[in-house]
Amino acid sequence: xxxxxxxxxKHFGGLTAVNxxxxxxxxxxxxxxIGPNGAGKTTLFNMLTGEIPVxxxxxxxxxxxxxxxxxxxxxxxxxxRSFQQNRLFNNLTVLENVRLAVHAHHKGHFSLLRHxxxxxxxxxxxxxxxxxxGIAGIAAKKAGELPHGQQRILEVALALAADPVLLLLDxxxxxxxxxxxxxxxxxxxxxxxRLTILIIEHNMNLVMSIxxxxxxxxxxxxxxxxxxxEIENNEEVNRAYLGEHTRC
Amino acid sequence: xxxxxxxxxxxxxxxxxxxxxxxxFLLPFVLPYKSLPAEILIYALGAVSFNxxxxxxxxxxxxxxxxxxxxxxxxxLLLIHLGWHPLATLVCASLSGAITxxxxxxxxxxxxxxxxxxxxxxxxxxxxxxxxxxxxxxxGDDGLLDVPRPNLSIFPGLQIPLQTxxxxxxxxxxxxxxxxxxxxxxxxxxxxxxxxAIKENPExxxxxxxxxQYYKLTAFIISGLFTGxxxxxxALFMKMVPITAVELVTSTDFIIMSxxxxxxxxxxxxxxxVVVKIASxxxxxxxxxxxxxxxxxxxxxxxxxxEGIWGLITAALxxxxxxxxxxxxxx
Numbered sequence: 001x002x003x004x005x006x007x008x009x010k011h012f013g014g015l016t017a018v019n020x021x022x023x024x025x026x027x028x029x030x031x032x033x034i035g036p037n038g039a040g041k042t043t044l045f046n047m048l049t050g051e052i053p054v055x056x057x058x059x060x061x062x063x064x065x066x067x068x069x070x071x072x073x074x075x076x077x078x079x080x081r082s083f084q085q086n087r088l089f090n091n092l093t094v095l096e097n098v099r100l101a102v103h104a105h106h107k108g109h110f111s112l113l114r115h116x117x118x119x120x121x122x123x124x125x126x127x128x129x130x131x132x133x134g135i136a137g138i139a140a141k142k143a144g145e146l147p148h149g150q151q152r153i154l155e156v157a158l159a160l161a162a163d164p165v166l167l168l169l170d171x172x173x174x175x176x177x178x179x180x181x182x183x184x185x186x187x188x189x190x191x192x193x194r195l196t197i198l199i200i201e202h203n204m205n206l207v208m209s210i211x212x213x214x215x216x217x218x219x220x221x222x223x224x225x226x227x228x229x230e231i232e233n234n235e236e237v238n239r240a241y242l243g244e245h246t247r248c
Numbered sequence: 249x250x251x252x253x254x255x256x257x258x259x260x261x262x263x264x265x266x267x268x269x270x271x272x273f274l275l276p277f278v279l280p281y282k283s284l285p286a287e288i289l290i291y292a293l294g295a296v297s298f299n300x301x302x303x304x305x306x307x308x309x310x311x312x313x314x315x316x317x318x319x320x321x322x323x324x325l326l327l328i329h330l331g332w333h334p335l336a337t338l339v340c341a342s343l344s345g346a347i348t349x350x351x352x353x354x355x356x357x358x359x360x361x362x363x364x365x366x367x368x369x370x371x372x373x374x375x376x377x378x379x380x381x382x383x384x385x386x387x388g389d390d391g392l393l394d395v396p397r398p399n400l401s402i403f404p405g406l407q408i409p410l411q412t413x414x415x416x417x418x419x420x421x422x423x424x425x426x427x428x429x430x431x432x433x434x435x436x437x438x439x440x441x442x443x444x445a446i447k448e449n450p451e452x453x454x455x456x457x458x459x460x461q462y463y464k465l466t467a468f469i470i471s472g473l474f475t476g477x478x479x480x481x482x483a484l485f486m487k488m489v490p491i492t493a494v495e496l497v498t499s500t501d502f503i504i505m506s507x508x509x510x511x512x513x514x515x516x517x518x519x520x521x522v523v524v525k526i527a528s529x530x531x532x533x534x535x536x537x538x539x540x541x542x543x544x545x546x547x548x549x550x551x552x553x554x555e556g557i558w559g560l561i562t563a564a565l566x567x568x569x570x571x572x573x574x575x576x577x578x579x
Contacts, residue, residue, distance in 0.1 A: 049455070070454075070459070071454045071455055072454050072455075072457050072458055072459045072460075075454075075455060075456060075457035076457050081455055083451075083452075083455070087449050087451055087452040087455070088448075088449065088452065089444075089445050089448035089449055089452065090448060090449070091448055092444065092445070092448060093253040093254065094253060095252070095253035095254055096253065096254055096255075096441070099254065100441060100442065100445045100453075100456065101456035101457075103438055103441075103442075104442075104456050104457035104458050105457055108438055109438050109439070109442065109458070110438070110439055110462075110466075111437055111438050111439060112433075112434050112437050112439045112440075112466075112470075113430075113433055113434065113437060114433075114437055114438075115257050115258060115433065115436050115437065116255075116436060116437055116438045116440070116441050117254070117255070117256065117257035118257065119438060123254065139252065139253040140252060140253035141253075158452065158455075158456055161456055162456065162457055
């Protein structure tokens with residue numbers, strides 16, 4: 001088990017957004033968290049990455065407690081994340097975006113008096129990541145000038161920069177065209193061979209086709225967890241989420 | 249550079265630096281105002297230091313006057329009361345600027361946006377009032393008078409005089425170019441690139457693993473180091489420390505110079521300092537309300553030319569290049 005939460009809870013004033021969630025993510029799986037809007041998915045995610053403090057409960061990553069760590073410490077521990085809304089260094093090139101992200105985990109990132117090009121390892125690593133994701137061709141373009149689909153891939157590239165063992169992806173296909181979504185699905189399947197991936201997703205196609213485990217969140221609580229076929233046939237899930245989904 | 253998507257390695261001294269040094273060296277020979285060239289370079293150093301915060305890290309600090317003033321008082325007081333070597337007093341001026349920046353930064357970076365700006369402004373006012381109240385030490389409203397400007401004794405027997413305008417300018421010029429070389433390197437270092445990342449997207453900078461508070465604070469300290477040095481040079485230049493050195497108006501001077509010159513590069517604030525200082529010298533002779541002209545120019549630039557004077561220059565150079573290459577192809 002690579003990631004485990006015990007009784008993870010988040011209150012916002014009187015509202016309980018996430019309620020006593022016990023989540024277990026097995027190593028080497030692609031694990032999806034689904035649920036209707038307001039189910040607490042993003043809140044859960046933000047607690048895992050340290051963006052917001054937890055109200056109660058603990059988070060264990062590779063057996064070590066990471067509850068209360070700052071986001072940059074969690075990134076250093078080996079958890080990479082992407083955001084639902086693109087958060088890129090818009091005026092910098094694609095390669096520089098990734099190099100910056102890589103260099104955070106290499107020697108000399110606080111070096112003041114040496115030129116950044118004197119450190120060649122982060123540049124090489126950044127190029128490798130762009131190659132792996134198939135976006136090496138746009139290395140010199142500014143991130144802010146890319147079409148949305150390529151920006152989503154760059155989001156994943158930045159999450160990969162830390163050489164994470166666990167990748168947290170917040171709606172990787174949000175706002176993507178169907179064609180681009182297919183590309184992203186292929187990409188994630190490929191990445192899933194060497195990494196553990198935890199995904200929050202609305203896109204049912206993506207969830208059903210790539211997940212090995214699906215956890216369903218409803219009103220802040222886990223109502224089901226299992227393989228895609230188990231989830232598809234789960235009545236409670238159908239009532240809470242899928243039924244609703246097909247209606248609209 | 250563009251082909252591969254990363255800036256090339258720049259040596260410490262290259263054509264850019266040589267051109268800057270050459271142009272700056274010409275100032276006393278083209279300007280009719282004798283003491284102005286040295287003052288321009290002192291303010292340019294202050295503006296460049298300010299731009300490390302605004303242009304590179306995205307932090308608008310109104311506290312630079314406090315750093316500048318601390319540097320000026322440090323050099324002034326050490327020269328008056330202890331008679332130290334001028335270079336030693338300048339080192340201390342840098343340190344006092346850096347320490348002040350550490351304190352201002354430590355508190356201010358706890359907040360972002362408007363609250364950050366107001367905190368830096370409050371610190372500037374705080375330091376100003378302390379300087380104003382400590383009349384016995386700083387001279388208060390009258391300024392710290394009679395700061396000596398001794399010659400630089402390098403070895404026993406070797407004295408470098410700083411008395412004439414030109415002698416003093418040369419000294420300032422050397423210090424200025426040295427500082428610019430160091431600042432440019434810092435901005436191209438891995439650290440400097442992280443500052444840009446923080447400006448571009450602080451949440452992402454954190455998410456990829458940078459502890460941005462350390463970087464912001466270090467940016468403050470570096471800015472304080474060079475602003476304090478500029479302040480120390482100012483005390484030597486004026487042979488006194490006017491209370492305005494530590495006032496908010498010094499902070500806003502640096503802000504206006506940087507914005508007018510252009511935030512996007514190292515050289516914008518330098519050009520801004522040159523233009524503002526020369527314009528104020530010329531205009532103040534013609535018309536007592538010359539600040540109005542400066543204000544209007546500033547508004548026009550902010551509305552229509554956000555890239556500043558440096559932006560105009562680079563755009564013009566681009567055009568020229570395109571035109572020239574076009575002509576070459578035709579012929």
